[in-house]
Amino acid sequence: MYVSGDLDPGHAIPYGHENREPPATARVWAEGYVPAHGRGGWQTSAVAVADGRRRATLLRRGFVLEYATLAWNVAGIAVLALAAISARSVALAGFALDSLIEIGASIVVIWELSGTGEDRQRRGLRLIGYAFAALAVYLLVQSTVVLATGYHPHHSVPGIIWTAVTAAVMFALAAGKARTGRALDNPVLRTEGRVTLIDGILATAVLLGLVLNAALGWWWADPAAGYVLIFYAAREVREIFFTPG
Secondary structure, three states: OOOOOOOOOOOOEOOOOOOOOOOHHHHHHHEEEEEEHHHHOOEHHHHHHHHHHHOOOOOOEEEEEEHHHHHHHHHHHHHHHHHHHOOOOOHHHHHHHHHHHHHHHHHHHHHHHHHOOHHHHHHHHHHHHHHHHHHHHHHHHHHHHHHHHOOOOOOHHHHHHHHHHHHHHHHHHHHHHHHHHHHHHHHHHHHHHHHHHHHHHHHHHHHHEEEEEEEOOOHHHHHHHHHHHHHHHHHHHHHHOOOOO
């Protein structure tokens, strides 16, 4: 005598055997197991599901990091513009331009994370490379002009406060982007994380220049530090555009 089985409507289970362990094929259907090769064991499809969920979590984290970067830099443009006008500071005005570059790089990463494919990744990397090149040109022009003219900006307490907080925020965001980019194996997010790192270093350089100018009158400290960042940005441009693979 047979009774209807719960595991597959097309199969019947002998009467009296309902409580016994279901056959291997039934376990495949009921529990989501798939045959594993090699030792003849079983491998659950839950591994693939877990990997998918982890990737989705990492993607959400990447979006959060980029939107946080966008929000901070949008606010920073307003704060830096007011501080630069008040102090007549070329460094603060230049740092506002750097915030614009960072906004552009974040938009590129958000666009890239929203899609897939190597072609989109290559285009994203090239766009970030252009942002690095623009940053290097800006730093070269600004630092050279300030040093050549001997321009002495006024003191700026709001500028000191904002650049100090910005440096800490950018370093934290850069670290998060680096970790998330490695976990996702996403070169665009990793590269943009280096843009954010440069933004943090630049904030530190501007802060140092503002503090040294206010405390010791060393007006040249900030433009001198800009040349170090030019080298770093140029190295990233070379890696993106001229390194094979």
